[in-house]
Amino acid sequence: MPVACQDCPLRMLPCFDDLSEDELQFMTQFKSGELDVAAGTPILVEGSKSPQIFTVLRGMGLRYKTLEDGRRQVTNFVMPGDFIGLQAAIQSEIGYSVDASTDMTLCVFRRSDIWKLFRMHPSRAFDMTWLVCSEEHFLGEALTTVGQRSALERIAWAMVTVHDRASQLGLVHNGVMNFPFRQQDLADALGLSLVHTNKTLAKLRERDLLTWSDGMLSLRDRESLRQIAQLDDTMPPKRPLL
Amino acid sequence: MPVACQDCPLRMLPCFDDLSEDELQFMTQFKSGELDVAAGTPILVEGSKSPQIFTVLRGMGLRYKTLEDGRRQVTNFVMPGDFIGLQAAIQSEIGYSVDASTDMTLCVFRRSDIWKLFRMHPSRAFDMTWLVCSEEHFLGEALTTVGQRSALERIAWAMVTVHDRASQLGLVHNGVMNFPFRQQDLADALGLSLVHTNKTLAKLRERDLLTWSDGMLSLRDRESLRQIAQLDDTMPPKRPLL
């Protein structure tokens, strides 16, 4: 049974912009349905033209690109509130794949309605562009991390970034969050080998900076991790939700 | 003396979408001026809120991010037709810096007019979003390159990508293009050290795959370079010009 936008549990979170009554009504009719997928399901496939666009309501996933010989670059961890698939709607093809890492619920939009959104609801079009800019910004950060930071710095960066994101979404309880990924996923996100990722994680664990086992992640000392990562401590602004 | 959009030399290139009479007229009044800068001038500064947005008319530059300790990640080479600074207009701050590597001419827009564009000209707003998606796509490619490819593959990838882009813009003459960057810039773009970049370039030169000296780049064997880079050979689609 689909959730009405009116009752969207994400909408209530303080990290998201408020919606006007008008916008809310528009979104309700813009939303074409809901999709439930099991862990492991591919949601978007690189190079395809998906007729659908999604907002993540629940669960987590992986966004990645692959080379012909099988090497894989994870470009982001997908979390609730993320808007995925717009590339396919605006250009002809999509440049990345998304797989579900846990069971997920997705809010579905028709790509053919995008144009209507731009014409009829400029404020929502603006918000959509905001989200793409935001993703662009993140990829710039990730590129800088993989290009310039050492293995220890990369992992510290990833953990603080992921944790902060989850924290915004109210997914951290008593300092612990669900982190349903494999070490191989983290390695592929940071351009490191699995073995070295494992050994570097062990170092952070020995120093008692974090714990991660059985899919549960806890930052024991976020401040130290932040410093290792040379990450500045700015509160992210409120963001739009589509 | 500013160029009228009507007479914009870029507009005529086959790689750009056609504009309707209506759109053309709107752009002319949307354009608030022209800016000429000398090589070496900073155009945008990370973290600032520039009141201006630009389209590059002429010349090349560097887009990059820096860490506190001085490490630098070049995130793109800036070329004519590129639209820069939107992040600052849509969010409050900009996430990267841009410096001019040659003398450049920029088409200037007021950030305060962006909202008007979304409200009054949805087709241009759509095009703007297209461009951001495109940049997002590129950053995904770059991240994959830096995260997964070897030094030889990275350099081959960068050279083919840059050359193809210049080719689209009609900047390649007799197989030769202007490439006004230092080896340090390329190294910072690919997450490699200067020394290793130099030695890897030498290997490609020895194999007679490319030549690059005095700011002139020529791909002697694009096909081999493309294969080394594991880069697929798809024609880029026509793109919007703002």
Add this chain to the structure above:
DNA sequence: CGCCCGATTGAACTCACTCAAATACTGTGG
């Protein structure tokens, strides 16, 4: 129990880094 998958650990190797110095070029001032 046996199998599969993911995490962990050890050992050897190598790609890419740092350090260092030489070369080449350009602009500046005497």
Add this chain to the structure above:
DNA sequence: CCACAGTATTTGAGTGAGTTCAATCGGGCG
């Protein structure tokens, strides 16, 4: 016109961070 400083490229040598190979361990499941 030459000396000099500053910047970019090139090359050599030694080092090290991260890789690959390989084996083990542990939990979940048919």
